[in-house]
Structure formats: C-alpha cells, structure tokens
Amino acid sequence: MSAHASPIHHSEAPKGWIRHYIFSFDHKIIGTQYILLGLSAVTIGLILSLIFRTHLVWPDAHIWGFANGIVSPEDYLRLITMHGTLMVFFVLTTVPQSGFGNYFLPIQIGAPDMAFPTLNMLSFWTTLLALLVLLSSAFVPGGSAIGGWTAYAPLSAVGQIAGPGQGLGETLWVVSIALFCGGSLMSAINFLGTTIDLRTKGLSLMRMPLTVWGWFITACLALLAFGVLLAACILLLLDRLAQTSFFIPGNLDVSGVVLHHSGGSPLLWQHLFWFFGHPEVYIAILPAMGIISHVLSTFSRKPVFGYKAMVYSLTAIGFLSFAVWGHHMFISGMNPYSALAFSIITLVIGVPSAIKTFNWLGTLWGGKIHFTTAMLFAIGFVSLFVTGGLSGIFLAQPALDLYLHATYYVIGHFHLIMGVAAIFAMFAATYYWFPKMFGRMMNEGLGKLHFWITFIGVYCIFMPMHYLGYAGDARRYSSIESVNYMIPLHPVHFFITISAFVTAGAQLIFYFNFFWSMGHGKPAERNPWHATTLEWAVSTPVPHDNFAGDYPVIYRGPYEYSVPGAADDYIPQHLAPEQVAKAG
Amino acid sequence: MPPHVTVTDELEILGAHGGAKPPAGSGGGGGDDSRSSGSSGAFPQRIYVTGITIAMGAIFMFFMALVSAFIVRKGLGGDWFPFTMPRILWLDTAILLASSGTLIHARRLFKRGDRQGFRHWWAVTTLLGLLFLIGQLVAWRQMVAAGFYLASNASNSFFYVLTAAHGLHLLGGIAALLFVGWGRLRKMTLATGTEIVSYYWHFLDGLWVFLFLLLLLGR
Amino acid sequence: MLSRKSSTGSAAPAVLFVIVLLLLVGSTLYFHIAKTWWFPPSITPVGNQIDQQFFITFVLTGIVFVLAQVALAWMIFRYRDHGQKAKFVRGNHALEVIWTTITLVIFVGLGIMAARAWGEVHFGGPAPGALEVEVTGVQFQWNFRYPGPDGKFGRIVTKDIDASVGNPLGLDPNDPEAKLNPVSPDLYLPVNRPIELMLRSQDVIHSFFVRELRIKQDAVPGLVIPIHFEIDKTGDYEITCNQLCGLGHYHMHAMLHVMSQADFDQWEKKQWASLESGQ
Ligand code: HEM
C-alpha cells in the first residue's frame, strides 16, 4: 500500500477498561455503542408491538405487567406511542447513521477518527440520556404519553386533562426528544466536518463510496432539521409548563376544564414537526440507500450503475425533502392551494427515488451475483423500496389522501419504505461488516434462514395493511369493535398478528447468530468479500488509529469490480496503478 | 438494454497509460488537504473553522424556526398585544456591537504579535459580553415590572424565548472567550482559537441585531 | 475469478426469490382485482371522480409494480453466479435521461390529474341553497347542530358547555336563536341537496371521516373548517374519528342518515317542535 504519514496521528490507545469501552473517544467504540443502543431500543419496540398486536386480536388476553392483565385503551396508545418513538428516533435515526456511520465513515475516507472525538462521545451520551428519559416515562404516575410519535397539539400541550399519560409522561417525552435533537445535532456537525476535511489524499468527492455520500447528505439534513424540532419542543414545553399559548387556541373546554390559553395554533406545531419530520424520514433512509448500493455492487461484482446519477439523486432528495412537509397535512385544514403545491413537489421527489431504483436494477443487470446474506437483504430492500414507494404515489395526491390518510394504508406505506427497508439495510450492513467489526464471520446458513423468514414475514405483515386502508380501517384504534365496517376486517388483523409473531421469532435467529458469532464464528480474513473500499484495506481488528499513521492514497473510484484486463475481479481504491495485477 | 453501454477506458484504470489518475484531484469541496502538504506534527486546524461554520448553520436553523413561528403566530392576528420594549435594550445592543469592535481589535493585535494588547482587549470583549447578559437580565426585570410576563401574551412569550435562547448561546460564547484567552488549548492553536471564537461572536452579534429588530418591529 | 463460488452462487436463492416475488405480485394483483377488502361504493359525484383517479393510479402504479418486481426477479435469476464474468458497465447516460423523464412525466401527470377532484372538494364554496350543519368534535363524541327555523345559528359560550345538563356545545341560554338550534349525536342529511358542514372542535384535534363520501377533514380547535358535497344515495353510513384524540378515539363514532328531502323536513320540524315545547 502506498502510504503517507499523517500529522493527525495521535494518542496511544487508552489504557483501562472504562476509558476504552465506556467513555471512549474512539469512533469505532462509539459506533458500536450506538448500535447496541439501537439494538436495545429495537428489541423493546418490537416487544411492545407484539403486545399491541395481541391486544387488537385478542382484547381479553392476559398480559403480564398490565393492570388486571388487560391492555386498556390508554395502554394501547402508550404502546404505539412508545413503539413509534423508539423505532423512528432511537433505531432508524440512530443505527444507520450514528452507528454504522460512526464506525465506517472515518475508515472509508482514510481518517484516524472523527474530527471531534469528544463531541462524538458527548453526542452518544446525550442520546443515551434521551433514551433513558423516554423509558423512565413508563414508570411515572399516569404512565407514558399517549399522544403518538407525532405529538399533535393540543392533545400534547394541555396536560393531564387530555388523558392519562399526557401529564408528566408527555413532558418526559418532549424532554427526551429535545435531548435527542441535541445529540443528533452534535453528531451531524461531526459527520460533516469529518467528511469535508479529513478525506485522505486522492479521495475526491466523486471517489467517495456511496455509503459516505449517504452519511454526508444525511448529516446535512440532520443539521438543518433537528434544530427546528428542538425549537418546536421548547415551545411545546413552555405551553405545557409555563401556560404560554403557542399551540393552544382560546376557548378550549377539555374534560370540563375551561382553559385560559388563547390564540395559539395547533397547525403551527404540525408545520414545525413535519418540517423536521419529512427530512427525518430521509435521514432514516439515505444511509440505507448508501449501504444498499455498496452491498449490491460488491456482490454483483460490478461497478454501481450510474454512480453520478446516484450521487445527484441523493443530493436532490436531500434538498427537496425540505419542501414537501405539507403532504402530511393535506387534511389538517391548511390552505388547499398550498396542498396542491406540496403534492406536486412530493411527486417530483419520487423521481430521484425512482432513479435510485432503476440504478440498483442496472447494477444487478449483467452481474455475477453472489447470494451472501448481506446481498439477500440488499435485494430484499430493493423489492420493499419499490412497493413502499409506489404507495407513496397514492398518498401524494391530496384527492386520494383524503381517503387514505390516517388509515392502515399509511402504516403499510411507511413501514415498508422506512421501517422495514431501513432495517433490511441495517441487517445487510451487519452481515457485511461484521467480519471487520468483530474479526469473525457470521453464520451464513442461519443468516439465510433469518432472511427468508423475515422477507416473507414483513410482506405478510404490511401488505394486508394496504387492504385494511382501502376498507377504511383507521390507525391508532385500540379496538375495531366499535365500528361496524371494521368488524369484518378481523381476519386480516389476525393474519397480521400471526405474521408478526413469526417474523419476530425469526429475529431470535439473528440475535443468536450475532452474539454467538462474536465468539465462535469462523475467523475472518482481512477482505472476505473481495471488496474495494478502504475498510477492507485495514487489518482486522481495526487498529486504534485505523491506519496506524500510514494513510492510504486513493487512486480510483470506489467500485472497480470486474475491470477488463485486471487479474482479479476487484481493484481496491488504494492500490497504486503499478501494483494492479494484470490478467494474462 | 441498448448495446451502447459506456465502458470507461479500462486501460486508464489499470494505469497502463502511465496516466492513472494521480493521487491528487480532491475535486470539489475543499478536499485539498494541508496535512498531506508537509507540515507534519500540527493538527489540521482547518477542521475547527469548518466545525464552527457548520455549528453556526445549525444554530441559524434553530433561530429561523423560532422566527418563523413568531411570524406565523403573529400573522394569525387576533390575540396579539404589543409590549413596550425595555429601554435598556438599546444600550445593550450598543454594548454588543462594541464588543465585536474590541474583538476585532484584539485579533488585530494578536496577528501583530502583541500578546499583551491582545489579552487586554480580549478581556474587554469578555467583560462587554458579560455586561450585555446583565443588561438582558435587567431588560427582563423591566418587562416583569411593566406587567409583561412570559405567559401574558404570545408577543411577550416570544420576547422571552428569543432573548433567552440568544443569551444562552452568548453565554457559550463567553465561555469560549474565557477558554481561549486563559484556558489550556491542546490540539488547537491560539490563532485558530481566536479565529473561530471571533466568527461565533460576530455571528451572535449579527443574530442579536436581527432579533432585536424583529422584536422591535414585529412586537 | 471465473469460477463459481459454491457457497454463494447456487441457484436456490435465485429460485426462491423468483417464487417469492411472483407470489407477491400475484397475490397483490389478485386482491386488487377481486377487491376482497375494498372501498364501499361512493355516494357523491366528487367521490366518483376520486374513484376514477384511484383507478388511473392503480393501473399506472400497478404496471410499474409488476414490471419492477418481475425485472428484479429476472435479473436475480439470470445473473446469478454460474461461472460467468460480470459485465463491466458504469452506467448509461441516455438511459438515465430517459427513465428520469418518463417517471417525471408520469408522476407529475398523475398529480395534475388529481388536482381536479381536490379542487372540487376544497376550492370555492358550496352551491347556493346549501344546508349548513355545524359539526363539533369533543372527546369522544360528535355533535351536529342544525340552524333554527329562520336558518340561523345562535351564540356559543365556552363556559356554558355542560353535557350533563344537555348542553354539550355551550349554547348561550340568553340567545333566543341558540334555543332553536337542534343538536344531535347523529348526522341527518337530505339527499340530492348541497350540504355544507362547518367543522370545529372543543378540545383537541379530531377528524371527520365518512368512507362513502370519500372525505376526511380534521376538526381543529380554534378553526372553523368548511367542507361541502352533495349526496346522491339515501342510506345509513358510519362516521368515524381519524385523528388521535385520546384514549376514547376508537369509539368516537356516529351515524350519517341520508334521507329524502321530505323525510328530512319532517325530522327537522320534529326537532324544532320539541325544542319549542321544551321551554
Ligand atoms: C416515493 C416517494 C414517497 C412519496 C411520494 C411519499 C408520500 C407520502 C405521503 C403523501 C405521506 C402522508 C400520508 C398521510 O399521512 O396521509 C407519507 C407518509 C409517510 N411516509 Fe412517505 N413517501 C415517499 C417515500 C417515503 C420514504 C422514502 C420514507 C422513509 C424512509 C417515507 C416515510 C413516511 C412516513 C414515516 C410517513 C408517515 C408518518 C406518519 O403519519 O406517522 N416515505 N408519505
């Protein structure tokens, strides 16, 4: 490897267990901490979802931990609120970006660490604190919030009189999210600074792996979006605790109590929330898109089809995502003319998403596809992304959204495209990078079993939700028995719940594979997938400073697979031209 | 799939032309790294400037959110009653503007190598900053004395929220002034320290003028 | 590397993918064509327009869905590792331009087509002679208020709200007009007559939804939001709440009874009469 010394080369690895594994400045440790935080959150979120799915189908089922063993309507709302908040913030926002991004961004760009290691540690601990505050709300009087992950005012603003959980529980929810914003902002500054300034010699922007592009654009979105949510949270807290009237209008009578607020606007909260919220959904998916492009290219043994188109579409999505938030508010009472504008921009943002899909198919086309588990998940992602994206085309038309909004159709849409697709990317990332992270291979047989059950399972869970939506089944209903037209939908719900249990069960295979392989997996070579990017150039386990002071020089783009005339079917980015073995 | 697929000249990739892309070409945004250009031993100071610039972007968005909430909320009309602007804010604004001036002067002396003068004017800047914060507290007392409480009316609420948010950021600025002036910098050089603190300080100064005008004209 | 990797190159995953993706496409097509779980028939002219737009969108997205999933399945099967060498292709500029243009045209075209139905619901006011009804959401119930015999709505005062004494809306007892405003927990409407509903809320956000109307609209505290339509079929339909409003959200339910104008007149007279005699 042709290398040059770097002045950033700093510090010995810290001595002592605590400095090494707990209060670590090392981006790899912090990345792992984020991943473990996400794994805890996803486990809790998953269990909560199984409970509320059970309740929907067997309302009388006795469930441990609930008063009289029965899930009450408010418990149901607590469960979905907690589920949504955990999944959106602490899993989808956290793991692909702060988890895998922290671990692999510096390595892929040839840097020793993040630009600001202390800030990095601080963002992790802030995020962890946010999670603890959120979870603690389950144990306060009144229980945790019932306002949904979108916390619409005034339900979220007027306090306990709006319902159990809307007292201290909702306050803790807001505080937790505000903390989370702080952690994410710090993290975004770090990602941007690192990518802008710490790229190694020769790594021009157009030679960056698409993973790096994904993390970079995501950090831009996070930087601009989380500040807005933070501002909104502060205003909401003041409405709750200091009797201000930002979101609370006058003349309200809640549960027989006449409120003294006046003049606030419930729609203001929605505007602020979704101005953050739509970029947020892309924050969840852009790193995933990067990971999927990376994995598809590796295992098709082909360059990413249309690398530049991929970069430009990522960027376009990033910018446009700040101009479409109104599509969540078509029926909110907002100006119907601006609804039309939001509708058209939303449909336009579908175009770069479609471009990405075409290019993924183009990457597979003519390839030599290796069905590793990571690849299976990447292919699954493409299928899910198509399905979930097309339902977005319905929702983007206000005339159709009139019917579909707040039904299970929306749940189907965003779980396929955001929830499950991003989780598939995380699985792909885990199976792909595990050898680099832990020095051992995960078991491929178990991995494949895990994939097939999960892939079929998630379709069985979320496809029928679209049909429920056609029939008008409303989301966030703790029981479907009060509405006559919903009662016949019971079998569909039954099917969904069973599928959810099977799919959740399959995740046990993953947990086992993950933890077992850490200690017992087949030892991994440095570059088991014969991949081209820098993370495969460093030894395993990755040394403390990543490159131990010898920084690689980059000579070419990130996806040089199957180059005619070369002896191997991959040419690493850092290999000097004279070192590339030629065929024949 | 049409037949005319673009295959880049593979010889180029293999370097057979002797023309494999030289390891230069940090094309695009600022990838040209000073650290590869010799001066080994020094931590690249550029990242601090980048970092503070990015952070200011985030802070800007945060305030823009509050400001647009202000505009929207006021635009709803109806329940919006103006408050009397505390008189001291004019003085306070002048103080903050002056502090930017003394900061510029301090940096000029620093660049000239006059450490003594730099320390001196740096301290003056810090004191002016503190004075500004005290002035803000006085302004709050004046508001309360005039009967304008946080929850009295949305216009008052925004006054408190905007001034408090700005004040907290300024408090951070004062901490940074103290740290750069008298603390122990590790990887950062003093030159970089003064540079990034001054960016942040001027930013907060400009932000304050904007917020002050907004409150003055929009209240 | 011209060899096939035994562990990863087998045909089994490819075949499985083909089966699963075809099952996905097949079942999706089946349920959309058999309409096993489906929209109830529309009862308004605008609803029919919306259904038309749904149909167009189903067809277009359906074609894309089938093509994309089948293409995916085909690629996986065709290009599984059976010892070939991968093509070396970086992309194709012309293709990028073509598919970008086509999707842009389809997506934006759909958006423009859909704008018409949206406009019918939300631009402009109701036809003249519309019957105005005020719809108020409160945790966890709907109240429908009708004008008095003179066509007027009386005053509402928040502090007079008290459902326990039969005044859930806070009708001002000192306003003679308010006294003659019938308030009903169900919505009664005449067929073939323009209707205008004025949506409001007393506490948190609710959402008024009737499937057959193809209309959903939030009721936002602090705002009065009008919606208008004309129903062309009598019958009984269900009204639900579709915006999370608290623990009773799921049972915030009412009925919409659409009747002939004559029946409606009779119903309305009876309401007024009982209000008058109630004094
Ligand atoms: C093809 C592009 C897409 C279009 C046209 C689209 C359109 C929409 C629309 C119009 C809604 C609002 C539906 C409603 O509430 O009535 C919506 C909801 C949602 N979308 Fe998308 N979407 C697209 C892609 C995505 C992606 C890529 C993600 C995330 C990765 C995503 C995540 C969500 C989420 C989370 C919600 C619902 C939030 C909630 O109400 O709880 N969408 N989408």
Ligand SMILES: [Cu+2]
């Ligand atoms: Cu959105």
Ligand SMILES: [Cu+2]
């Ligand atoms: Cu409701």
